[in-house]
Amino acid sequence: MELLLLLIIITPLEILDSGFCFIRSAGSQSMEELLMPEDLVFGLARRMAIIAQLEQGNVKLQNLKISAPIGSPNTDGIHVESSMGITIAGSTIRTGDDCISIGPGSMNMWISKIGCGPGHGISIGSLGNSFNEAGVQNVTVTDSIFSKTQNGVRVKSWAKPSDGYARNLLFQNLIMRNVAYPIIIDQMYCPDNTCPHQSSGVKVSRVMYKNIKGTSATQTAVKFDCSSSNPCTGITLQDIKLTYLNRSFRPTMTYCSNAMGTHIGAVFPKSCF
Numbered sequence: 001m002e003l004l005l006l007l008i009i010i011t012p013l014e015i016l017d018s019g020f021c022f023i024r025s026a027g028s029q030s031m032e033e034l035l036m037p038e039d040l041v042f043g044l045a046r047r048m049a050i051i052a053q054l055e056q057g058n059v060k061l062q063n064l065k066i067s068a069p070i071g072s073p074n075t076d077g078i079h080v081e082s083s084m085g086i087t088i089a090g091s092t093i094r095t096g097d098d099c100i101s102i103g104p105g106s107m108n109m110w111i112s113k114i115g116c117g118p119g120h121g122i123s124i125g126s127l128g129n130s131f132n133e134a135g136v137q138n139v140t141v142t143d144s145i146f147s148k149t150q151n152g153v154r155v156k157s158w159a160k161p162s163d164g165y166a167r168n169l170l171f172q173n174l175i176m177r178n179v180a181y182p183i184i185i186d187q188m189y190c191p192d193n194t195c196p197h198q199s200s201g202v203k204v205s206r207v208m209y210k211n212i213k214g215t216s217a218t219q220t221a222v223k224f225d226c227s228s229s230n231p232c233t234g235i236t237l238q239d240i241k242l243t244y245l246n247r248s249f250r251p252t253m254t255y256c257s258n259a260m261g262t263h264i265g266a267v268f269p270k271s272c273f
């Protein structure tokens, strides 16, 4: 049984150049489980280390060690899009860009026990770059540690029209160490001012943040900068404690724009709901 699985596994794994994997399965192909070799090291990754496009689910990436130089552009550790049922577990990712980025059309993802940093954190997005775009739903990030990253858990969308969405997201049991924006929804993404005065069409809803603790490198530890045309709804904050790394300075704060939700238990910085 295990041998059979291995055979199925190796076929879709394509090494394109040093330190770069493109994993893809289209249509009817079904994979029970994908086990990457342990200690897979991408010492000189110059772009995304792993890109997964797996329409059929139940694929597991685990025990990975991915590293790229600090500050190197577009070196996402793992980028997932148009995929269903991917699990990423027990991995250490140090990059110049996102540790994990989750693009349009990703569903039923389970991400656990990740050590992320340095890098830009774990991001859903960027979403909404195209007008017609598949949404993202049912993504869990749990039991992970972020160290010296730009973001912790981020949802990011372009400030332009789109029919995309991100919903049913769960971020829980996370430790932040010296993270600039531990909790962030940024729907104002518009590099080079290519979409001035527009608002994101991406609808963000039902997002749960639960048991997230640690230190923020900026005062704005929680930032919900949502779309004016599609406000974020159903955000829940539960048991949050994020303190400003520079204690001698000021307490952390929450920024909210077009965001609606609720809070449960002790939430610090104070929620705006």
Ligand SMILES: *[C@@H]1O[C@H](CO)[C@@H](O)[C@H](O)[C@H]1NC(C)=O
Pocket: 085, 107, 108, 109, 110, 138, 140
């Ligand atoms: C959500 O995704 C998880 C896997 O991460 C899966 O076990 C669960 O069934 C999914 N829930 C729904 C409602 O599809």
Ligand SMILES: *[C@@H]1O[C@H](CO)[C@@H](O)[C@H](O)[C@H]1NC(C)=O
Pocket: 246, 248, 249
């Ligand atoms: C903390 O903030 C104060 C006021 O801005 C600054 O003078 C001090 O150097 C900071 N300390 C650290 C460790 O960054």
